[in-house]
Amino acid sequence: MSSVFQFSKLAGRMLPSPIRELFQMIRQPGMISFAGGLPDPTAFPVGPFADCADVLSRDGREVLQYGASEGYPPLREILLAMMAERLEFAVRPNELLVTSGSQQGLNLAARVLLDPGDVVIVEAPTYPGTIHSLRNAGARFATVPCDADGMQVELLPEIVARTVAETGRRPKLIYTVPDFSNPSGACMSLERRHRLVALAAELEVPVFEDDPYGKLRYSGDVLPNLKRLAAGDPHVIYASSFSKVLAPGVRVAWTVADPELTRAMVLMRQGEDLCTSTVTQALVAEYCRRGHLENHMSRILEVYSGKCRAMQLALLTHLAPGSASWTEPQGGFFFWLELARGSSRELFDRAVSEKVAFVPGSAFYPGDDEQIGEVHTGDRFARLCFTFADEPAIDEGCRRLGAALG
Ligand SMILES: Cc1ncc(COP(=O)(O)O)c(C=O)c1O
Incomplete structure (x- = not known):
């Protein structure tokens, strides 16, 4: 049946967000997710932020x-x-x-x-x-x-x-x-x-x-x-x-x-x-x-730098030497792995059956037909977010990733 709506040309060009689509596939019990670029919810300053709500009584x-x-x-x-x-x-x-x-x-x-x-x-x-x-x-x-x-x-x-x-x-x-x-x-x-x-x-x-x-x-x-x-x-x-x-x-x-x-x-x-x-x-x-932001920043810098070191150590421990390469980040949320062989999309399927998730590299490049000049694609890469999972889950997730990589 044809649509009752006459969609715009723009609506016809729209594509789903590749990362939001992945979330459907990885919502399973026991999954360790390095996929979303999410802050650590346990580090949210819930108490001090809630206290600030009295600004509503004042203003x-x-x-x-x-x-x-x-x-x-x-x-x-x-x-x-x-x-x-x-x-x-x-x-x-x-x-x-x-x-x-x-x-x-x-x-x-x-x-x-x-x-x-x-x-x-x-x-x-x-x-x-x-x-x-x-x-x-x-x-x-x-x-x-x-x-x-x-x-x-x-x-x-x-x-x-x-x-x-x-x-x-x-x-x-x-x-x-x-x-x-x-x-x-x-x-x-x-x-x-x-x-x-x-x-x-x-x-x-x-x-x-x-x-x-x-x-x-x-x-x-x-x-x-x-x-x-x-x-x-x-x-x-x-x-x-x-x-x-x-x-x-x-x-x-x-x-x-x-x-x-x-x-x-x-x-x-x-x-x-x-x-x-x-x-x-x-x-x-x-x-x-x-003055809460300064205190909160010191706290999350400590938490996130610990998680960053934990992921670096876990990758070194659990990935077979030569199976992937990366540079330890000096900040932010992400590790970017370059696989020595195979596609990260295929690795994603194996990783999900091992119950660990990441985002395959192709999500971070425009489509081939949208690029002009030299076309770049990300099939050999994988993004791992280290800020969301806790340190034991980072270690276990990297162990599962190592198993999926073989
Ligand atoms: C590079 C970059 N820019 C912008 C955003 C979106 O940020 P905001 O929540 O402020 O819209 C993100 C979120 O992941 C990001 O990584």
Whole structure:
């Protein structure tokens, strides 16, 4: 029977999120999951956060009202101070936008910058939520390979020139997660950060710096954000989020971008969700105002660095030498394994029968037919999230993975 609805062309192009689909297959008793990129729920600051709910008794009449599209003023003050520290220069109020998750920040930037058929340069591999959002905006993808030092930025001039030659269009955006990439865990080297900021201005292609993991560093030296290196140059759009450092359920994040772009994003969101929930913004603001975030950060840094070391040790112990290779991440949520042989999709099926789950690498690459230029695929790779499972489960899960790998 034909549908009663006349779906849009966009709806016809949509694809399911590969990771959310996997969740159906791995919901089984006894399964150890390294699949979802989830924070440890036992580390959520439930008590102190619940205490902050008394902000409703104090400011309920304001907090339960519609809020400004730009964000709840007390939270904006906190974010301006936080960003001044992070970037070492003052961010102007008209450069800051509070968003409902950094997913929305990217969505809004994509919607105001892209026309269908435009090309975005993404890292290969990259975060699937970004592929999804950009695909919804009609983007095609040019992919830049990554190594342990992040995106191989030295290839950008050639990729931009090839994109122009093949499509007649200059790429609209370069998307990167310089600190502890999802999925590769890689941290972009300082030299490449400088080079990328210079190239963005030279090639006239803005960079979207997605930074949900930057504060979750367990070893090595802190490196400056691209936005900081770019100083006053408007070519870097910065996004960060409370999802990984506090709780994803709050759906509170923010962008820092040129005022003209920020204004366009504000107008776009006025046709979407009007504003981020004022209630959760007020809770997050109160939580930060009471000084809880600093304490919580020290706690999760301790918990997550322990889990990261536990996974490194468990992989070394349980995987047969030469069966896979990886670089121990210095921060973030993920290990990225390169298999010596076979496909990670096939390994996934064997792993699920051993009751351990991960995400096969292909989820982190645009489809072959969406890529222009050199096509990259992730069939030999596997992403393992180490933050969700507890340390005994990390050890047992890696033992099962070793058994599945053979
Ligand atoms: C790189 C990256 N960007 C954005 C997001 C989405 O974050 P949020 O919860 O703030 O929308 C994630 C979540 O996993 C992520 O890994």
